[in-house]
Amino acid sequence: MKAIVIGAGIGGMSTAIALEKAGFDTAVFEAVKEMKPVGAAISIWPNGVKCLNALGMKQQLQALGGNMAFMAYNDAHSGSTLTRFSLSPLVQQVGEYPYPVARAELQAMLIDTYGRSRIQFGKRVTQVEQSATGVTAWFDDGSQAEGDFLIAADGTHSVIRHYVLGENVQRRYAGYVNWNGLVTIDESIAPADQWTTFVGEGKRVSLMPVSGNRFYFFFDVPLPKGLAEDRSTLRQDLKNYFTGWADPVQRLIDSINPDTTNRVEIHDIEPFSRFVKGRVALLGDAAHSTTPDIGQGGCAAMEDAVVLAQTLASHSLGIEDGLLRYEARRVERTKDLVLKARKRCDVTHAKDAEITAAWYADLKNETGERVLAGMCDTIEGGPLG
Numbered sequence: 097m098k099a100i101v102i103g104a105g106i107g108g109m110s111t112a113i114a115l116e117k118a119g120f121d122t123a124v125f126e127a128v129k130e131m132k133p134v135g136a137a138i139s140i141w142p143n144g145v146k147c148l149n150a151l152g153m154k155q156q157l158q159a160l161g162g163n164m165a166f167m168a169y170n171d172a173h174s175g176s177t178l179t180r181f182s183l184s185p186l187v188q189q190v191g192e193y194p195y196p197v198a199r200a201e202l203q204a205m206l207i208d209t210y211g212r213s214r215i216q217f218g219k220r221v222t223q224v225e226q227s228a229t230g231v232t233a234w235f236d237d238g239s240q241a242e243g244d245f246l247i248a249a250d251g252t253h254s255v256i257r258h259y260v261l262g263e264n265v266q267r268r269y270a271g272y273v274n275w276n277g278l279v280t281i282d283e284s285i286a287p288a289d290q291w292t293t294f295v296g297e298g299k300r301v302s303l304m305p306v307s308g309n310r311f312y313f314f315f316d317v318p319l320p321k322g323l324a325e326d327r328s329t330l331r332q333d334l335k336n337y338f339t340g341w342a343d344p345v346q347r348l349i350d351s352i353n354p355d356t357t358n359r360v361e362i363h364d365i366e367p368f369s370r371f372v373k374g375r376v377a378l379l380g381d382a383a384h385s386t387t388p389d390i391g392q393g394g395c396a397a398m399e400d401a402v403v404l405a406q407t408l409a410s411h412s413l414g415i416e417d418g419l420l421r422y423e424a425r426r427v428e429r430t431k432d433l434v435l436k437a438r439k440r441c442d443v444t445h446a447k448d449a450e451i452t453a454a455w456y457a458d459l460k461n462e463t464g465e466r467v468l469a470g471m472c473d474t475i476e477g478g479p480l481g
């Protein structure tokens with residue numbers, strides 16, 4: 097049985113590795129000639145880590161992950177700690193660590209595990225078709241590929257989604273812009289072993305440790321969609337958005353490199369409940385696009401990959417049946433993640449100012465118990481417990 101996998105992002109590569117481990121042949125086709133992941137880093141929560149462990153990448157992932165032992169929220173202006181707690185109860189409960197990792201390194205790990213030379217880069221799929229026995233994908237260079245089934249891991253702008261759903265879905269602007277990048281750790285900004293977030297005015301500034309003595313940083317600012325993006329004013333723009341914020345935030349803005357800082361307008365897609373049409377299945381952001389507010393989009397793609405390989409390998413009623421079982425196991429889980437992230441997004445970014453003010457007040461009384469319970473619930477809802 098041969099799978100055509102479209103897209104060599106987190107979803108496509110996890111899928112290709114998972115399917116090969118389950119005994120399927122795979123061919124991976126990626127639109128770009130060279131991978132340049134959007135975004136500097138990503139937090140892989142234990143549900144995602146367990147998936148990568150199951151796919152044989154445990155040691156490599158540990159080497160890439162930062163040591164995130166604590167979590168803290170600080171007040172935007174005074175910089176004082178609103179709450180700070182250990183993440184060790186979470187690790188104890190779910191049985192695995194979270195790993196913030198640089199995206200380029202995660203991508204390289206996945207691609208090298210599969211075999212870089214086996215991926216067909218510069219192949220942008222334009223169309224797919226299927227018969228009772230197989231699928232054909234056409235690429236923009238006029239070539240085509242054939243397989244028994246096709247996994248569309250072609251991201252949030254998926255072209256195959258329309259084929260599966262029979263309609264176009266619109267991406268929904270979540271109302272804020274995110275700037276992210278990597279800087280050398282400076283403990284006058286935040287402790288090296290802590291996920292630190294400064295909150296106020298519906299904005300946030302966050303730092304997470306990744307390997308190599310680096311912080312993954314991000315700034316969120318509620319803004320209208322479509323503002324001009326200009327690297328030459330990026331530092332001054334951030335200075336303006338964060339006027340009056342605490343010294344560590346100012347030092348962080350001074351220390352970033354505007355040339356390597358990404359600017360992303362954050363979107364999601366209203367969850368839908370069809371991931372499969374016959375021998376073609378959507379996976380990762382193509383199937384469920386979420387805001388990054390609970391850091392679960394990439395983890396969900398890894399979960400998809402593990403479940404897909406499990407269902408295809410362990411059922412014998414054929415490919416179409418196996419894909420429908422994959423869909424049945426993933427629709428509700430991913431809908432839950434998208435809606436949880438949307439809710440978190442709205443509270444963090446002051447969609448309703450009163451609710452956000454109440455959250456800031458609650459943080460002063462937070463012992464960590466409620467936050468960690470929510471995170472454990474999300475993590476334990478994954479396919480590997």
Ligand code: FAD
Binds near residue numbers: 105219360
């Ligand atoms: P993508 O990564 O988009 O990969 C799709 C691939 O398909 C690309 O390589 C693309 O070039 C290729 N492609 C597209 N069209 C075609 C075509 N027609 N033919 C062939 N190839 C094609 N997730 C987390 O788990 N934790 C986090 O902390 C986190 N933080 C985030 C922060 C930000 C700012 C953002 C924007 C997202 C974050 N996410 C996070 C979400 C995560 O990045 C995505 O969910 C994940 O990258 C989805 O992987 P994917 O493989 O489905 O899609």
